[in-house]
Amino acid sequence: xxxxxPSDIAKDAAAAAAxxxxxxxxRLGLGTGSTAAFMVRRLAAFVKEDGLQLRCAxxxxxxxxxxxxxxxxxxTLDDIGWLDLTIDGAxxxxxxxxxxxxxxxxxxxxxxxxxxxxxxVVMADGSKVVETLGxxxxxxxxxxxxxxxxxxxxDRMLTLMDLDGRPIxxxxxDDAPLLTxxxxxxxxxxxxxxxxxxxxxxxxxxIPGVVENGLFIGLCDLAIIGKxxxxxxxxxxxxxxx
Ligand SMILES: O=C[C@H](O)[C@H](O)[C@H](O)COP(=O)(O)O
Numbered sequence: 001x002x003x004x005x006p007s008d009i010a011k012d013a014a015a016a017a018a019x020x021x022x023x024x025x026x027r028l029g030l031g032t033g034s035t036a037a038f039m040v041r042r043l044a045a046f047v048k049e050d051g052l053q054l055r056c057a058x059x060x061x062x063x064x065x066x067x068x069x070x071x072x073x074x075x076t077l078d079d080i081g082w083l084d085l086t087i088d089g090a091x092x093x094x095x096x097x098x099x100x101x102x103x104x105x106x107x108x109x110x111x112x113x114x115x116x117x118x119x120x121v122v123m124a125d126g127s128k129v130v131e132t133l134g135x136x137x138x139x140x141x142x143x144x145x146x147x148x149x150x151x152x153x154x155d156r157m158l159t160l161m162d163l164d165g166r167p168i169x170x171x172x173x174d175d176a177p178l179l180t181x182x183x184x185x186x187x188x189x190x191x192x193x194x195x196x197x198x199x200x201x202x203x204x205x206x207i208p209g210v211v212e213n214g215l216f217i218g219l220c221d222l223a224i225i226g227k228x229x230x231x232x233x234x235x236x237x238x239x240x241x242x
Contacts, residue, residue, distance in 0.1 A: 006228035007125055008038075011089075014123035014226030015039035017234075018087045021121060024052050027080050029113040030067060031088025032060040032106035035123045039087055044070035055080050059088065059113045060106040061181050077113060086117040090124050091136045091214070093223055097122070097237040098197050102139035102214030105170070105180050111212055114219045122223045129225060129235070134194040139214040140167065140187045140204055144177070147185050150209030154187065157203050165191035184211055 004012060015038035022028065022043065030040055040063060046052055048071065057077040058064035064074045077083075088110055092100040099122065101107050114120045142150045151167045158165055167187035170178040177185045194200055194215070201215040223235040 007127070009230055010125035010226035010228050011035040011123070012038045012042075012226070013230045013232050014125065014224045015042050017224045017226070017232045018121050018123045019043050019046055021085065021087075022046070022052070022054070025054075026085055027055045027083045028057070029083045029086030029088070029117050030056050030058045030063050030074075031086065032063050032110060033089040033104045035089035035125075036063060036087070037066060039123060040067050040072075041070065044072050047072060057083060057113060059086075059110040060104070062104075062106075077116060083113065083117040084119070086114050086120045088114065088120065088122055090122045090128055090216075090220075090223075092128055092130050092133050093122060093124060093220070093235075094130055094133050094197075095238050097220040097223055097235065098133060098218070099216035099220055100133050100136050100138055100214050101216055102141070102186070103136065105139065105178060105186050107139055107214040108141050108180060108182055108184070108212045111216060111219070114216065119221045120219050122220050123226065124223060125226050125228075132193050132195065133197055133215070134191045137188040137190050138165070138194070139170070140189060141180055141182070141184045141211040141213070142187055142209050143184055143211060146209055147187075150207060151187055153207045153209070154189070154204065157207060158189070161200065161203065163191055163194075163200070165189040182211070
């Protein structure tokens with residue numbers, strides 16, 4: 001077996017702690033990304049060894065494929081209807097547990113699934129914890145029709161809000177636009193700092209052509225932060241009860 005890097009040890013430790021929150025009979029949302037992949041592997045082993053009965057919806061085709069390859073059954077969100085718990089990764093999280101997500105282009109399904117869950121738990125390594133969101137680029141999912149106009153509208157709105165961060169289209173290695181699972185494009189905003197994430201999120205989503213943005217405001221109930229020594233710490237939104 002290949003040895004895990006310190007960052008992977010941290011991700012796996014967070015994943016292991018998150019999986020301990022899963023109970024028999026739960027309806028679960030499965031996140032996307034490298035940390036979520038550790039969680040899916042641990043969950044699959046748990047299901048196999050303990051015969052846990054779960055109903056799972058995935059936040060991306062990649063996660064559904066991974067879970068199914070490990071013998072788990074994945075259903076659509078509409079088949080399940082509502083979820084008890086969603087466990088996902090994040091690109092950044094602030095002290096209120098507002099998040100930037102979508103570094104793997106899965107933000108739309110991730111936000112729908114998190115919004116349809118009683119609880120959202122985020123797993124991350126310590127490098128993702130920040131005072132102010134924005135050092136990580138903010139992905140915005142836009143429909144392909146008129147995307148350049150949408151880009152201009154975003155640009156104008158950022159200027160009005162006194163924010164820098166010109167939108168850049170995410171492309172694949174062959175230079176073609178990257179397509180999300182929904183067949184949309186992603187525009188990345190390099191803002192450096194987002195002083196008012198809720199205001200920016202609402203302004204972005206009010207632009208025709210924008211489907212959703214990667215700011216997750218007030219959705220995360222608990223963050224489990226893994227450390228390179230395998231320990232974890234739990235963070236809750238400021239003022240929230242345990
Ligand atoms: O679209 C991708 C997701 O939002 C991921 O959860 C996020 O990018 C974190 O991924 P990772 O665990 O690979 O850092």
